[in-house]
């Protein structure tokens with residue numbers, strides 16, 4: 001079994017794990033200005049979807065993709081209830097600190113310091129990070145939108161992760177300096193930076209972040225352009 005992640009810009013991925021397709025934070029074209037033009041809610045296939053929080057840049061295409069594909073949507077209790085009210089049939093509620101074993105691996109929600117209001121103003125519960133222990137033993141941490149939090153050390157103390165997907169955009173989330181510390185806290189072997197350069201207020205130089213991560217933490221940075229993939 002192998003785990004491969006394909007990046008669609010901003011905070012959106014499709015993970016392929018032994019034939020299962022898992023969409024993370026669905027925000028595709030044309031809503032997502034960073035996504036490849038052909039990657040729309042009409043073209044993305046999914047068996048599962050995991051959503052970190054209710055902001056539009058993480059959930060915009062959730063209903064359309066879930067309705068077309070019939071995938072199971074995993075998120076916090078408030079968000080899956082909201083999605084069910086929008087016509088999404090298959091959902092699985094989780095909440096922070098809790099995990100559940102799905103056919104591809106175990107998904108656990110972690111603390112994220114941020115907001116989670118849904119696009120129509122509904123209450124979206126607390127925002128979360130997403131920790132996935134895939135069946136082949138690969139551990140991936142999607143931090144979601146969050147500031148640096150000392151609780152990230154718990155993930156490192158529990159054995160660390162093969163890959164941490166961390167926001168570096170600053171303004172709404174951690175910036176590059178705090179993302180280096182987050183990578184150290186979770187004991188990441190590799191980091192993919194996300195949530196930058198989508199909008200003017202989150203412009204960052206990912207190459208500068210990669211240098212800083214290597215020099216200060218001796219951790220490898222993998223910079224993916226939208227449309228590119230990483231096999232773990």
Ligand code: NI
Nearest residue numbers: 053055114145
């Ligand atoms: Ni957000």
Ligand code: MN
Nearest residue numbers: 055057058145
């Ligand atoms: Mn965001």
